[in-house]
Amino acid sequence: MDSNQKRFVEDALDLLNELDEGLLQLEANAHAKAPLEQVFRTMHTIKGGANMFGFDNIGELAHYLETLFDLVRQGKTQVSDKLISITLQAFDKVRDLLKEKTFEAITRKDALYDHLTAVHAFHRTIDASLTGADLVTPAGNLKKDELATFFVNVTPLISMTEDGNHPLVFIVQDIAALGTSSVKVTKKQSLEIAQWEIFLSTTTSQAELESYFIFVEDESRATFTRLAAGDLFEQPEFIQYLKSVEDKPVNLDELRSVAGLHDDEAKKKTQQIEEEAETQGKRKVLNDTYIKVSKRKIDDLLNWISELIILQAQFANTASKLNVASLTDTTEQLDMVTRQLRDTSLEIGLVPIETLVTKFKRLVRDLSKTLNKKVNFLSEGAETEIDKDVIELMTEPMIHIIRNAIDHGIESPADRKAASKAEHGTVKLRAFTASSYVNIIISDDGKGIDKERVLQKAKEKGLVDAEAQLSEDEILNLIFHPGLSTTAQVSDVSGRGVGMDVVKQKINELRGHLSLKSLPGRGTSIHIRLPLSRSIIEGLLVKIGVSDYIIPLAAVDKCYEVPSKSLTPDGCQKLLLDGQPVPVFYLQEIFRDQAAIPEVMQVIKINYDEHPVGITVDNIVGEYQTVLKPLGDMYQRQEEFSGATILGNGAVALVLDTDKLVKQLVRQQQASLM
Amino acid sequence: MEQQTLTSHSYLTFRLGDETFAASVNHVLEILELSKITKVPRAPHFMRGVINLRGNVLPVIDTRIKFGLDKADDTVNTCILVMNLESEKQKIMLGALVDAVQEVREIEQSSIQPAPSIGSKYRSEFIEGMVKVNDQFVMILNLALVFTTDEVSIIQETAEEKISIA
Numbered sequence: 001m002d003s004n005q006k007r008f009v010e011d012a013l014d015l016l017n018e019l020d021e022g023l024l025q026l027e028a029n030a031h032a033k034a035p036l037e038q039v040f041r042t043m044h045t046i047k048g049g050a051n052m053f054g055f056d057n058i059g060e061l062a063h064y065l066e067t068l069f070d071l072v073r074q075g076k077t078q079v080s081d082k083l084i085s086i087t088l089q090a091f092d093k094v095r096d097l098l099k100e101k102t103f104e105a106i107t108r109k110d111a112l113y114d115h116l117t118a119v120h121a122f123h124r125t126i127d128a129s130l131t132g133a134d135l136v137t138p139a140g141n142l143k144k145d146e147l148a149t150f151f152v153n154v155t156p157l158i159s160m161t162e163d164g165n166h167p168l169v170f171i172v173q174d175i176a177a178l179g180t181s182s183v184k185v186t187k188k189q190s191l192e193i194a195q196w197e198i199f200l201s202t203t204t205s206q207a208e209l210e211s212y213f214i215f216v217e218d219e220s221r222a223t224f225t226r227l228a229a230g231d232l233f234e235q236p237e238f239i240q241y242l243k244s245v246e247d248k249p250v251n252l253d254e255l256r257s258v259a260g261l262h263d264d265e266a267k268k269k270t271q272q273i274e275e276e277a278e279t280q281g282k283r284k285v286l287n288d289t290y291i292k293v294s295k296r297k298i299d300d301l302l303n304w305i306s307e308l309i310i311l312q313a314q315f316a317n318t319a320s321k322l323n324v325a326s327l328t329d330t331t332e333q334l335d336m337v338t339r340q341l342r343d344t345s346l347e348i349g350l351v352p353i354e355t356l357v358t359k360f361k362r363l364v365r366d367l368s369k370t371l372n373k374k375v376n377f378l379s380e381g382a383e384t385e386i387d388k389d390v391i392e393l394m395t396e397p398m399i400h401i402i403r404n405a406i407d408h409g410i411e412s413p414a415d416r417k418a419a420s421k422a423e424h425g426t427v428k429l430r431a432f433t434a435s436s437y438v439n440i441i442i443s444d445d446g447k448g449i450d451k452e453r454v455l456q457k458a459k460e461k462g463l464v465d466a467e468a469q470l471s472e473d474e475i476l477n478l479i480f481h482p483g484l485s486t487t488a489q490v491s492d493v494s495g496r497g498v499g500m501d502v503v504k505q506k507i508n509e510l511r512g513h514l515s516l517k518s519l520p521g522r523g524t525s526i527h528i529r530l531p532l533s534r535s536i537i538e539g540l541l542v543k544i545g546v547s548d549y550i551i552p553l554a555a556v557d558k559c560y561e562v563p564s565k566s567l568t569p570d571g572c573q574k575l576l577l578d579g580q581p582v583p584v585f586y587l588q589e590i591f592r593d594q595a596a597i598p599e600v601m602q603v604i605k606i607n608y609d610e611h612p613v614g615i616t617v618d619n620i621v622g623e624y625q626t627v628l629k630p631l632g633d634m635y636q637r638q639e640e641f642s643g644a645t646i647l648g649n650g651a652v653a654l655v656l657d658t659d660k661l662v663k664q665l666v667r668q669q670q671a672s673l674m
Numbered sequence: 675m676e677q678q679t680l681t682s683h684s685y686l687t688f689r690l691g692d693e694t695f696a697a698s699v700n701h702v703l704e705i706l707e708l709s710k711i712t713k714v715p716r717a718p719h720f721m722r723g724v725i726n727l728r729g730n731v732l733p734v735i736d737t738r739i740k741f742g743l744d745k746a747d748d749t750v751n752t753c754i755l756v757m758n759l760e761s762e763k764q765k766i767m768l769g770a771l772v773d774a775v776q777e778v779r780e781i782e783q784s785s786i787q788p789a790p791s792i793g794s795k796y797r798s799e800f801i802e803g804m805v806k807v808n809d810q811f812v813m814i815l816n817l818a819l820v821f822t823t824d825e826v827s828i829i830q831e832t833a834e835e836k837i838s839i840a
Contacts, residue, residue: 307729547712591715631714631724633766634733638717644724644731652712652724652731 001103008053009098009106016095018042021358023084024365028167029212030079032174039087040069046094054107058094061112064119065090068126077126086122088362090115147179149201149232150209151225151255158219158422159192164378165361168216175212178202180233182242186249191380197250199242201231219424225252227259295388298349302535305338305345306627312338313648346533350385353431353440356395357382360402364427367406374413374424375406384431386438387533390510394440394530397503401442401526402427404500409446409524419521421445437554438532443525449518451475476516480504508659510534511552511642529554537628537645537655541621542602544588548653549617550624550645555658557605557612559620564601567616575614577605584614585665608662615658628655640664685781687812688755688772691743696781696805696814697755703767705775706754722771725754732756734769735821742795749773759818768821781805786814 001009019042025035043066050059065087071077093115100106152175160166162185176183179202186194202209206224213222232238241258245251312334319331357379368375386394410416410425417423430441451472458464458478470478482501507514512530531537531554539550560577567573567586574581584603603614626645631638631654640661641654685696711723711734720739724731734754738746751774758767789801802814 310729629731631731632733632768634721634735634768635714635717635724638714640716641714644712646726646729646731650726651710652726654712654714654724 005053005055005103008049008055012046012049012058012098013095015042015046016091016098017355017358019046019091020088020362023088024165024361025170026079027081027084027365028170029174029215031212032170034174034177035170036069036072036079040066040073043069054103057107057109057112058097061090061094061116061119064116064123068119068123071126077129082122086115086118090119147201147203147231148229149199149227149259150206151227151250151252152196152198152200152209152222153225153250154196154198154213154220154222156193156195156220158376158424159190159378159426160376161191161378161380161428162187162193163357163380163382164376165364166219166376166378168220171212171216172196172198175200175209178204178209180231182233184246184250192378199227199232201233225255227255232259293348298345301345302349305342306535306629309338309342309627310646310648310650314650317648342536346536347385349387349533351388351391352383352385353391354382356391356398357429359395360398360429363399363402364406367403371406372412373406373410375410376424376426378426378428379431380429381431384433384438386530389534390438390530393506393510394528397506398440398442398528400500400503402429405442405444405446405524409444409448411447415447419447433532438530440528440530441525442528443523445523448520448522448524449476449479449516450520451518454478476518479516480514511537511554511657513554535628536625538623538625539655540604541624541647541653542604542617543619543621544591544617547591548621548647548651550626550653550655551604551606551615551658552642552655553623555606557607560603560605560614561600562603562616564597564599567601575603577603577612577614580612582612582614584616585662587615587617590665606658606662608659613662615661626653626655683781683783684778685814686755686778687776687807689774689776690738690741690772691746694776694807694810694812696779696812697817698814699778701757701759701817703756703758706756706769708748708752708754708771725769727756727769732767732769734771737770737772740820746773757817757821759821766822770821779807781807781814789813 019039022035022039022042025032026039029035043062047059047062047066050056050062068077068083068087072079072083077083090112093112097106097108097111154168154172156166156168158166160168162169172183175181176198179200181198181200181202183199184197186197188194200209206226209224210222213220238258241255316331316335319327360379361377364375364377367373405427406425410427411419411421413423416425425444425446427442427444430439430443432439455464455470455475455478458475458481459466459468463478463481464470479500480503482499504514507528507530510530511534512528514529515527516524517527518524537550538553540553540556542549542551558577562575566575567584573584573586575584576582582605588597598618601616601618602620603616604620605612605614607613624647626647628643629645630643631641635641640657642657643655644652645655647653684699686699686702687694687696689695706725706727709725711725713723714721717723720736722734722736724733726732736745738744748771752771753775754769754771755775756767756769759765786803786805789796789798789804796813800816800820802816805812805814
């Protein structure tokens, strides 16, 4: 593929995400104009690009689908489930195709044949109904109502957040786009939406406005008040009033009196306002602009900056030896600037997890349909940013978690009713950044994990002793054991071998952390903690013999000083740390460093699978933030080291992967006892 | 010109113990003086450790051990060949410790003899050929194979001296 074709593939994949989003909105609200336009536009762009760069098969498919949606736009047919499904499936196939490596594979003639046939067949059914009788009134002939200003109060009856997938969110957006509008969202402490208060001047009639809410009647309450004829947004008093109620609930009587003042004179200006309403409808513009940069350039930049950090540290080292006042000043400033530079450049590589959220919305929709469950997907903090590589690596594990939540967690509507829960189950994704970690919490309000069954299963499979007494947490952690799948029946959705163990492993590889909570009947929540960047590591610099090592701070719990006499150099022993017996590994011996053992040794308590384990080092130098460099293929078997880093004095320090190190040591220990 | 490049190539010769080896200069990026090598614990013993090569981490192989020679102390002549190697599986950059680097010389392709498959200490797939220089046989190495193989040692394995993988 040439560079233009590659760029088309990249762009098209982005566009397909937008398309998905638009189609889902349309599905939620078949009459919405904004998503229809968006879907149509996106398809048109894909078609144009595909034809220009020689992806004829994709261009052809996009063309026919575009034609279908054009019929919808002209009011000749309506959005139906069938139309949405056909379109989603067709573009899913296109997405798969675009992931092929070669141009030839993507443009295979027969690749999209099935979908083309489906589209044609569907088109014929529409044509047939059209020739029968012109049943659908063309949109243009509808008598436009006179311009009026409404106040709409929408109160959701189930919980939802603004970036969730509930149709109501889209409906409010659509309503707001019908004319000049001002939307006030009141949120509860939990960020769930308490109510929307919408001021809208539009030519749409009240009856039509009400029809928007037909499908969500059970889940929301909407009240409509016609305030006045004409556009109140033209009245300074009204604008002022809007400002005055920005942070308090609207009082209807007060509102009516403000509105009443201008009811009459406003009537005259209909024409002019209509134009304005149109421009207002298109006001969804982002205030930030973006540029597309190749990943390689960013990687190069980060590489240079990490070299700069190393050089800066070396420079500071030399400067402190010279001890010249003016130089020290400059070094300190240089240090600050380098840090700023590093932080800013690291941010460049971060992308919001929004792209993932769209994927998940789609997943939830598809899954709940196949499984006949009603699932409401909420997301919060979709703007949280994370390394692009991390997003890519996390997609599969998170899809797996969500699949599990819907397949095993959320009950069928009947079961939920029986348990006196809302028919709609909820899957919630919450993301936020705390210190240098991104936290992602995926929770559901389903039936929770059946601990009895997990334990029984584990015993059947011989993963734990039949007599073993396990704590609740220990039982829950069995979920992550390879070879344990709790579904009795392997369904199409989950339980196909890639289990939670793979999820946990992936997260460990990213130096992240995973924890799980589950309450019977109340649901399950999985908390994932990931480092912001894959290459920057916060660690503890320690010395063993002549070598320096970095222990990731995330793993470190506490440090103790222990006289060397109390330790025997053979393998592992138990030490009392804070009154608790903790197995301690004698790293000097394990790393076979010949250097003399100091009189006092440092024991670092680390968390290994929730169990405390100690490791010994000669001394602790201090905290150290550093750039992780790969050790290379020659050391791929040394899993206990996740990489190396260059210190300020130019020396190389190895970065320990404590999880893998302890795992190996434990295994050795067990082997030697046998 | 073209004729010449076809028949003659530049080779770097270096010494390990009593033996002299040659390697195509195409793979050798630079020659470094010995600097502090950070040992990686629990790694195979032919891996000496890693060094800081201008901000990057470069693994260094103890070539003597890889070639089945006894471990010897480093001298002032000991240096590190920085190599860029490509094999079918991978593309890697690494350093190789050698006792001394001798010279870069042109070797006529026609003067290279095939390596004997029997009676040689080294496994034949690692040797591209032999050439006589100043009455001494020099072995031309297939660097990419020697240093990217998973085998610990490249010397011939016989029933009596089976090499165990550390």
